[in-house]
Every structure is written in structure tokens, then in C-alpha cells.
Amino acid sequence: MRALPVLVAILLLVVPVAAATSPAADSESSAAVEAPGPAPIDSADAVDPADAVDPTDPVEPPRLPSDPSQIDESNLTFRTLSAPADADSRVTSVVRGANLGPALSFSVDEAGAAAETAAVVDRVENAETTTERQRLILAALSRVERDEVSLYSRQAAAFSAHASGNLSDRELLDELVRISATAREYDERLEEIDALAEQTDGFSSPTRLDELQVALQVYEGPVRDLAVAAARAEVSATEIHVESTASSVTLAAIVDGEYVRETFRNDRWDRGGGAISNDAAINVTTESYPETAALRAPDAFGAGSVQRITIPHEYGLLRVFVSGGTEQVFVEHQRIDLDAFPDSERVSETGDGFNVTVDRSYAGGPVTVTVLDEETGEPDPDVTVTKSVGGGDSRAIGTTNADGVVRTLSPADSYRITVVDEPRVVVVDGLRPIATPRLEDDE
Structure with missing residues (x-):
């Protein structure tokens, strides 16, 4: 893991933000299951779960075979996770453009978290005994667990403050971007911890490491990445739709011929819920998004109480996170081709x-x-x-x-x-x- 002193942070302003590829997607302990879908796909076009498309990647999603379409476009719709139906929503929009102040603060936060990761690696590698090395690995993992709780609390407070009018659109976006960047760095720290554990005699990574990696990914999102890219002048100024309630936030934008949307619902996430299987999460997603699931079979990644389900389809990509306990989708990321957008x-x-x-x-x-x-x-x-x-x-x-x-x-x-x-x-x-x-x- 690289060591990034805070003084180097300014240099990060010229570096594009890249979506992290989490080890949760590649971990052997995170099972990958593909459900049978109604639209058969040639083996040459099948998507390997390890290569599932990340919604923040600029890569065009996989297309269905060029045979005669089996899709009834007259009945096509893309259901979407939204604010609670009975909640009072604050709905606004903001034009997000280049802004040196927030861009610098994002880079400083990223550099600080990366420096802490480097320090964790250094302490473990310099441990004098195997017992001490194991203790330091477990302590580092526990620290990330506590930090994830802090991220959740910060985000929940931001939702509530914006909904009540005590936080501006720009302040909300800045906070969500910081939370996302920090979560991504924690995810990378867990990758380092996992590697250190595997290199330690008589020791292996605790199961909760895989669960925590998946949980950290819920704080990322395609509109958050767009917001930081706009602040860093990597893309032109963009209008962002913002809708908040005391327990949720929805962000949406139009970029590069696509409609991009993300929603986070705290009220549908049981943080103390039990484990949920790949199959159960796929069933939840299929029942929640019947039209989208009919386009292509979902892929599942996950461990413990959070499962990540991805459906790359002919018109874009759907990615959701399903909670154990509630057995509901609580985070949604959508990318939809504007030329094929049906819900109008x-x-x-x-x-x-x-x-x-x-x-x-x-x-x-x-x-x-x-x-x-x-x-x-x-x-x-x-x-x-x-x-x-x-x-x-x-x-x-x-x-x-x-x-x-x-x-x-x-x-x-x-x-x-x-x-x-x-x-x-x-x-x-x-x-x-x-x-x-x-x-x-x-x-």
C-alpha cells in the first residue's frame, strides 16, 4: 500500500477519481451466484462474476445477443428505489461545477486515510512475534469496523440535516463525497489486512473482513463520483437532482448519454440483521425489479448480512445492495441509456x-x-x-x-x-x- 503524506494531497487534484475494485468481488469467501433468467444468453456473451461491470466505470455495459429481441418493449420499465412514499421530501437541484476548495479537501481526506493504511501495514510488518502480528491485524480490523459505524452515523446525520434545511445541496454533496472516498480507502485497507493475514503463519482472515468489505461499498455511488469529478473540473458542470428525507437520499444526473441515479434508504437496512444468502438476495432483486431482471440474469456477491446484486443489461446497468433482516433492497445504482429510456x-x-x-x-x-x-x-x-x-x-x-x-x-x-x-x-x-x-x- 502506498504512503501518501498530506503534503502530496494537492497533486491529487490532477488525478482522476477511479472506482475501486473491491476484493469482495474476487474473494473466494464471497460467493457468486447467477440466477436463471428468462432471456437465454449465448455462452460467449455470458458475464463472469469476477468481471461484473462497476456502475462507475465508463465501459459500455455488455449487450444482449443480436438475435431477434425477446423483450416486449411496450411493457418495459425500469423500477427505481425512491424516498419513502409517506415521508416529507426536500427536493432540489444544484449545478455542480469546478470548485478548488472542496476538491482540495477531498484529496487531503484521501491522503490522510491512505497514510493511516500505510502506518497499519508498517506496524504489522515490523511486529517482533507472530502473536503480536496477529494482535495488530485484529486491532486494525476492529478499527475499520468502528470507523464504518462512524461513516454510517455521519451519512445519516447528513440526510437528516439536508431534509430539515440545515444543510445546503453543496454541503450535502461534499459530505457524501468525503464519506465515499473514505469508505473506498477503508476497503483498500481491508485488502492490505487480508494480505497480511494470509502471510501470517497459523492465521487467516476472519470472516467478518469479507462482510465488512461489502458493507463499505454501499457508501460509493455513480453520482457521488460524478460530483467529485465535476469539482475537480474533470467533467463539465452538471445539474444534479437531490431528494432527501430524514432516512434517505436520492441523487440523479445526466452524463454522456446516460441517466445516472443512486438512492440510499436507511429505513430498509437492518444493520443488526442476520445473514442473507446469494439466492435469497437474487430472489429479492428479481421480485423488486421484475422487468429489469427479465433482461439478464443477476449476479450476486456478498457475505453475511449484505449482498450486492448486479444486472448488466441491454439498456444499461442496475446494481443494488440487499439487507439481511429486512430482506429488502436498501441501496440502488442505475445507469440507463437515454435513447432507450422507457418511463416517459x-x-x-x-x-x-x-x-x-x-x-x-x-x-x-x-x-x-x-x-x-x-x-x-x-x-x-x-x-x-x-x-x-x-x-x-x-x-x-x-x-x-x-x-x-x-x-x-x-x-x-x-x-x-x-x-x-x-x-x-x-x-x-x-x-x-x-x-x-x-x-x-x-x-
Whole structure:
């Protein structure tokens, strides 16, 4: 493990954030099970569990065979984990862009955690006896267990503070990014501890190490990674949807032709719950996301009370974490190809030479605005499109591309879309989000 003094932290500003590949995915003690799926897949296209796609990776997800589709697209939907139905939600949006202060603080936090990992390795390797070495390994593992509890408490406090209006959108995102980066470093520390244990005579890694590795992964997420990348100016400024309750947070964004979403529900995570098997977690996921599970068989990784289920499919990727005790999904990561996004309803308006179509979706979901020439039906590029929420001021969301398309995120309130190419103007008013396609067990 590398040693990173805090003074080196500034250098990290120019280094992209990479999603860690957790040893939980490769550990022999973390079983991998693939459930039978209704859509058969050629062996050449099968996904090895060890190579399951991480939702933060820029790699295009595996595609289904090019045979005639067995998918009934008219019934296709992507259910999503959302805030509790009966909770009071605070729904906002923030444009996340380059910001040196938070970017520097993220790097300092990462460097500090990495330096502690290096110190742990050094102490164990310099132990004078095997007994002392074992004691130091167990002490380091116990320290990570306590630190994970602290991460959970910090995150729960951030959820509650944002929901009550005591934490701004930017402050919430900064805290979630710090928690994610710290959890990733703890995961890497466990990898080092595991290697040290294997190198110790008469000693092996405790089972709880594997369980803890999976539990730490729940604090990561694709929108959190996008937020830190934007702060470090690695990607352009991005609108992020934020919805919080006292026990949950949902983040969503549009990036590189995909809709990206993550939800964390504390009320569905039984931290003291018993173990849950791969098969049981797969069944929970299949029942919660029947349409998505029909696209491709899920892969399961996990140990103890938390299981991670991944479904790479034709239109993107779903990754969830299932809790023992509740036997419910409590964390969800979604990546969905915008060109194939099915959960929308269309509204059209014609005038001033424009034919404008707005494909609405649920709060926090993608909204697609398409502008065509009224006479020719051809796409109308470079046309400015604005959005006004709840009677507020109109704000530009962008200009149409070569296909006459521009996208934004749906607010929770009524909104208005305006297409402007002076002196021509078309207004699509009275728009509202559609109902969220909630999980089968969360309706």
C-alpha cells in the first residue's frame, strides 16, 4: 500500500477519481451466484462474476445477443428505489461545477486515510512475534469496523440535516463525497489486512473482513463520483437532482448519454440483521425489479448480512445492495441509456414554425425536449431551450443538438419548457412529472 503524506494531497487534484475494485468481488469467501433468467444468453456473451461491470466505470455495459429481441418493449420499465412514499421530501437541484476548495479537501481526506493504511501495514510488518502480528491485524480490523459505524452515523446525520434545511445541496454533496472516498480507502485497507493475514503463519482472515468489505461499498455511488469529478473540473458542470428525507437520499444526473441515479434508504437496512444468502438476495432483486431482471440474469456477491446484486443489461446497468433482516433492497445504482429510456409520457406543441415534443418522466428523471421544423419535420439544431419551475424564472437548459434534442432533469413541481429562436417562441406549459415506477415491495 502506498504512503501518501498530506503534503502530496494537492497533486491529487490532477488525478482522476477511479472506482475501486473491491476484493469482495474476487474473494473466494464471497460467493457468486447467477440466477436463471428468462432471456437465454449465448455462452460467449455470458458475464463472469469476477468481471461484473462497476456502475462507475465508463465501459459500455455488455449487450444482449443480436438475435431477434425477446423483450416486449411496450411493457418495459425500469423500477427505481425512491424516498419513502409517506415521508416529507426536500427536493432540489444544484449545478455542480469546478470548485478548488472542496476538491482540495477531498484529496487531503484521501491522503490522510491512505497514510493511516500505510502506518497499519508498517506496524504489522515490523511486529517482533507472530502473536503480536496477529494482535495488530485484529486491532486494525476492529478499527475499520468502528470507523464504518462512524461513516454510517455521519451519512445519516447528513440526510437528516439536508431534509430539515440545515444543510445546503453543496454541503450535502461534499459530505457524501468525503464519506465515499473514505469508505473506498477503508476497503483498500481491508485488502492490505487480508494480505497480511494470509502471510501470517497459523492465521487467516476472519470472516467478518469479507462482510465488512461489502458493507463499505454501499457508501460509493455513480453520482457521488460524478460530483467529485465535476469539482475537480474533470467533467463539465452538471445539474444534479437531490431528494432527501430524514432516512434517505436520492441523487440523479445526466452524463454522456446516460441517466445516472443512486438512492440510499436507511429505513430498509437492518444493520443488526442476520445473514442473507446469494439466492435469497437474487430472489429479492428479481421480485423488486421484475422487468429489469427479465433482461439478464443477476449476479450476486456478498457475505453475511449484505449482498450486492448486479444486472448488466441491454439498456444499461442496475446494481443494488440487499439487507439481511429486512430482506429488502436498501441501496440502488442505475445507469440507463437515454435513447432507450422507457418511463416517459409525451406532450407536444406546434407553432411559430416549430414542432416541440417534451417526453416527461418522474421527479428526478430525464426530460427530453425535441425540436423539429414544423414544415419539413427535420431536426432544428442550435435552438435555445429554457425551463421554469413552479412559476419561477426561466433558465436555459441548453441548445438543441444535431438531432434537435436537449435534455434536463424533471423537477417535482409543475414546470414550463420554452423554445426560443427570436423572434420565434413556443411555450409548453403546465407540465408535471409522471408517477415514479417504484419497487414492487415499496409501493
